Amino acid sequence: MIVVLREGATKEQIKKVEHKLLELGFKTHPIYGEFKTVIGAIGDKRNINKNLILSMEGVEEIVPIMLPYKLASRELYKNPTVIDVGGVKIGGDEIVVMAGPCAIEGEAEFIEVAQAVKKSGAKILRGGAYKPRSSPYSFQGLEEEGLKIMSAARAATGLKLVTEVVDTRDVEIVDQYTDILQIGARNMQNFRLLKEVGNGKKPVLLKRGLAATITEWLMAAEYIMSEGNEKVILCERGIRTYETSTRNTMDISAIPVIKGASHLPIVADPSHGTGHTKYVPSMARAAVAAGADGLIVEVHQDPPNAMSDGEQSLTPAEFDRVMKEVSKIAQAVGRSI
Amino acid sequence: MIVVLREGATKEQIKKVEHKLLELGFKTHPIYGEFKTVIGAIGDKRNINKNLILSMEGVEEIVPIMLPYKLASRELYKNPTVIDVGGVKIGGDEIVVMAGPCAIEGEAEFIEVAQAVKKSGAKILRGGAYKPRSSPYSFQGLEEEGLKIMSAARAATGLKLVTEVVDTRDVEIVDQYTDILQIGARNMQNFRLLKEVGNGKKPVLLKRGLAATITEWLMAAEYIMSEGNEKVILCERGIRTYETSTRNTMDISAIPVIKGASHLPIVADPSHGTGHTKYVPSMARAAVAAGADGLIVEVHQDPPNAMSDGEQSLTPAEFDRVMKEVSKIAQAVGRSI
């Protein structure tokens, strides 16, 4: 790291800072500029208490040189990670599409929609059994009954499952049923939950927090990975901005930024990213054109009657059209669905 | 609510929408404008699935007239709520100050800082036993041992305690030790945790989420209150914006906005709100001048060696000066400390 001293820092102050850095185990290289002095501090100490230095007299700021995450970084693993979900490979040449309703409402309907999305080319079935709803008066999900329905749909279709877990106490049970555990945007910094899924073996779909920076997102991945589970799939789902014409602002540029910074696969969620059915097709195309490894899309037979997120759900027929469009984009970027 | 039809919606479409509204139990009042038709739908149905209407042909948007929260609203309780924490009243004439270190590191030091902040006028002692840290490699807190130290400090000083709970599994134990349960910014929409503290009887300090709107924040309060625990104290601690010269942007105007929209008391956290010791005094003064009912401030004997948040902690001597300044502001607005 680089320690920048204030203009007018005294020799005494500079010497003390250097001494402290040596004491902390760094090698030091002071550079005396015309106006300011900086000290290069050598040593990979990502977890040093920076404040020991920052609070010293004469110190202006500290510039970190090393990234705060390791396991999630391209610096460690140069090659893209491909995550195998029972034969479905995420992060490879194929664009993997996850689809299904926001919330699970009943078995017959769920299996019906599962068959429909499978027919259109989806490989993974999404559905919510435990729902984080912003109002306490909204439908909160079918819980274990929902997981059983998902399991039945998997048996009926062969699709793999992804579903959200919202409480540390539920990780064990959700893990028994699902193929991928989803951490929702509101729980991206629920660190206890991250550790809990990090202790398991199932792949984790880690949604970006509502206002998380890319660094914080990769730090959340690092939490999971540092517990031993390196199978993290990132999911861009829109960030909070001042613009209100969409539910969130989908940060499509996060896709190439992640591809440069991390070896982990990244999928995109145009349903939550936009919040409106009519914008889902164009944003699904854009995400794949930008390099996403997959999509997660809300599909419901009867969006007006959906118990959650109907305004951003596609019908099976609309989903089928989107798959056809996205397939052409996939080909245009040298990939397939 | 008001249903706005698109320009060019047909009579047929309008009739169908009206019919559906009646079916859902609303009384309807269509208004035929020059260009657009709107339908007033009467009936307090906050939890109706809006999408049933939104998805109908010819419908442009729905404008809600009622607020999504009730218990947290001024519409229900016209008078400010005063929360009694073992004799310390939050929301009354007195400005209540909560102070202490970010993380609890050891008993002797913690009692020392407790005595110092008490001497300067703090009524409630803060300290972190369970820490949500953005890096998995940072100090995560002393957990129950920390709670025991807090308890000892209460015994030694008579100060009341506030401490954060980060996991549903810990609510029971934290509840046994503390006087106020804190829900941190990252957990403001951890709905299970909100329900869990809503089932208890201890007052809850609910920090605003990193990028939460005021409506979402009050909905989080509603979650707690709807479980039966109406003792919620709101805490403004800065929001995420594009500005990087402060850790967050402290939304001082949230104080008068909350005072207008809710009956709940609100305190301010200038330590997290700014992220820099040097900005804490001015923002503490500003918060009280704007009408805050209290402050929560990080104080540490030796900020450079603090295991967490040292860069935003005051020394006891600095805290004492801030208390004197804030006391003058409190008087200027007709209150006291």
Add this chain to the structure above:
Amino acid sequence: MIVVLREGATKEQIKKVEHKLLELGFKTHPIYGEFKTVIGAIGDKRNINKNLILSMEGVEEIVPIMLPYKLASRELYKNPTVIDVGGVKIGGDEIVVMAGPCAIEGEAEFIEVAQAVKKSGAKILRGGAYKPRSSPYSFQGLEEEGLKIMSAARAATGLKLVTEVVDTRDVEIVDQYTDILQIGARNMQNFRLLKEVGNGKKPVLLKRGLAATITEWLMAAEYIMSEGNEKVILCERGIRTYETSTRNTMDISAIPVIKGASHLPIVADPSHGTGHTKYVPSMARAAVAAGADGLIVEVHQDPPNAMSDGEQSLTPAEFDRVMKEVSKIAQAVGRSI
């Protein structure tokens, strides 16, 4: 518009509001709900002083039903507008690419880059003669000399020209040389400048302001159009958010939103949108996949030595590759380059 009365508004207050609305020329339709009363006010009076009503006792808020813009809206013109720039059609089936350096530095180099981008398929040549730079110590552009060089490059290549105008005093001279007048992001709400280009006949490329909402952007277009010049081309170039890994956050979803709200064509600027050469190809592809009518891209023979924006400029060879990639995407969405 809809006037919402507070809960508890008296009959007297409601009557007075209705009376005032009638006085202002509206027809009124009060709707008495269980808790609140609302009054539908009929009449297309977009420019009424809302405060006349808002300030009345008992009034809570006003909900506008009509959009604040007319000429830029789809409500007026149902079909997409195609703008003809000397034979190059923007807004039709063809994706139109504008390319060239950020600033014009010299004639020989500019003509060279013009020939290169033409060869790769660009139809319009961009270049800055008047530069808005955030530092007063940075290169400010060649001004009229730059315009002459652009003119020479047009003569040499047949490409059409787009260049920015930054001051009302320069509109006349810039208009003499260029084919499209560009209004930069920082001037999107420089209303005098908008009026000045609105009085001309040349098409205007209107960049979205750094933190402009889509409504404000269309209102800026309305400023130009209301002066008589309806040839406005919108340009998405990224918005300001909290994320710092890109220079701006490119709001790709603005493309379908604009397509739904307005009949005007929209192009995208992946150079300013991302700020980094390495992210330009993926975001150029994404924009076209999402439905953009064109692109504007910074190209420089020697980006390291560019006097402005070198870090986001492509070399001619890189640009050629991007054009090939984008061409495939264009085909995938049924368009061509």
Add this chain to the structure above:
Amino acid sequence: MIVVLREGATKEQIKKVEHKLLELGFKTHPIYGEFKTVIGAIGDKRNINKNLILSMEGVEEIVPIMLPYKLASRELYKNPTVIDVGGVKIGGDEIVVMAGPCAIEGEAEFIEVAQAVKKSGAKILRGGAYKPRSSPYSFQGLEEEGLKIMSAARAATGLKLVTEVVDTRDVEIVDQYTDILQIGARNMQNFRLLKEVGNGKKPVLLKRGLAATITEWLMAAEYIMSEGNEKVILCERGIRTYETSTRNTMDISAIPVIKGASHLPIVADPSHGTGHTKYVPSMARAAVAAGADGLIVEVHQDPPNAMSDGEQSLTPAEFDRVMKEVSKIAQAVGRSI
């Protein structure tokens, strides 16, 4: 500045970067870390084209050590600047209040409000003759007639004048009438306008841009100062965030940040900062408590009938109460009104 090389940069690459830095006139100090190499480059070259280095192979990023502004910085002038406006001193012990209507509507009314605000303690009279309105269909101001009315009000009351200039072509005429030239938020990066007022001698009130960082704001001040006019008064007026309960989010912490970074005085605008009359008193108090050198407040005899910004204007009676409240806060921080 510090040049950071990528992990894995070759010796050859490092040598080339060092060579280039020497060629550009820097002295170089390479520091070889365990994973990365950084090169300290000594020499105050704020305007070097960083891209010459950034684009070299093996270079990851450049960390600037010097601030991009000089004249506006505390590094140059250690003492606060006090600006004398015909005897009214801004930046000294006294809190200076500027008040008046958003737009000038007529002479009699304007003089009446001027007398009222003077009586309550305002020292400077504000009023808009040239109005930047977001809709082309809104009232655009009385222009020179408005300036004449302002002049008459000055003659009648002795108050100094502040008014906005929105076009380079109007600087000369506005300068003839006013005592302080205001640059509005939308023109903070209208660099030509900044230069024009920088060439004059009248103090300039520089409002912060809608989404400007503090650094960009000080760079705008630098534009004015680098032309020779060092009399810049900064004005915090709220920034754009995702929160919609206020028109803008008033960044009160910008006050202590500016006090630390610059020697220039700073005033606050709670009218635009909040957009609602009811929040103006609390935010006026907060700004002064945080250290603002003054306030600028919208006052109108009849806000409901104001031609602009009525929803955020105070009546003279309300203003008088705010002045009394703010006066107490000023005393509490050791200042006066």
